[in-house]
Amino acid sequence: MLNRHAxxxxxxxxxxxxxLLLRWGVAPDTVTIxxxxxxxxxxxxxxxxxELFWGTMFITAFVFSDVLDGVxxxxxxxxxxxxxxxDSTLDRVQDTAVFLGLTVWFLGAGDHPPTGVLAVACMALGMLVSYARAKAEALGFDCNTGIAERAERLVVTLVFTGLVGLGLSVWALTVVLGLLAVASAITVGQRVATxxxxxxQERTASPAQD
Structure with missing residues (x-):
């Protein structure tokens, strides 16, 4: 999630x-899809x-629909x-597609298994971060915490993917994905602890209320 100022x-x-889109009769759900x-x-x-650079540019042209539909x-x-x-469900689809695309390339023709494996780890841990919050909120808990929010993970991944497409060493993306995987794991731990x-606290307060 973008922070309040952003x-x-x-x-x-x-x-x-x-x-303008609303005047044209375009629905927010259409923009989301x-x-x-x-x-x-x-x-x-x-x-x-x-095509890491052009893929990043193409994705960037659409990724801000996540803000536009809300507005x-x-x-x-x-x-x-x-x-x-x-919006939340399709966010997961977008995240999965980005990391899956990187996985296919780097475990295949891109021939850089460490990056491909870390892309899988980021995809799995990213889903777990989102699930932990969704499940917590469904149970009535406040779980909006953690160092690796979705927007930050996606932006950093796309920036470095695009730079690798322009000639930056693939190891730069590997390191970034490794750090994101660690940050995501920490975020899961923070949410579980929260x-x-x-x-x-709820269990402690219950006897006093009885």
Whole structure:
């Protein structure tokens, strides 16, 4: 998730576009779906072909739909649980596509297994980070914590993937993916610890209320 200041900046940036799309009759859900399809195509077509720079550019053209659809929904007064659910679910699709595309390339023709393995690790741990928060919130806990939020993971991955496509050593991306995997694992631990603490406080408070 973008931090508050970054989200405020992008909200101002995309508001004119959001108003224009709404005037044209485009629904926020349509933007969400089209954005996801664009990211998936960029990641699963360009990356497996070794076109890391152009794949990154293609993905970047669509990835900000994650902000644009939210701005549109707020302007239209249609923000709600359905939009939140769709957005969150398709975010997972986008993340999986990006890391899967890198995995296919580096474990295949890209012939750099360490990077491919770390891409798999980032994909799996990223899903676990998201699941931990979703499950915690479904149970009524506050779990919005951790050092590796989705937006940061995705931006860093795309930046270094694009740079490798321009000639930067692939080991730079390998190191970045390794750090992201560690940060994601730490985030899972932070969220588990947060929920455990809140659960313990809840159990402690229950006898006093009885």
């Amino acid at each position: 989200r405020a900046f992008f909200t101002r940036l995309f508001t004119p576009t959001a108003r 089209v954005g996801t399809l664009g990211v998936v195509v960029g990641a699963l077509v360009f990356f497996p072909l070794g 549109m929904a707020r302007l239209a007064g249609s923000s709600g649980r359905w939009g939140n659910f769709l 929920v455990h603490r809140q659960s313990a």
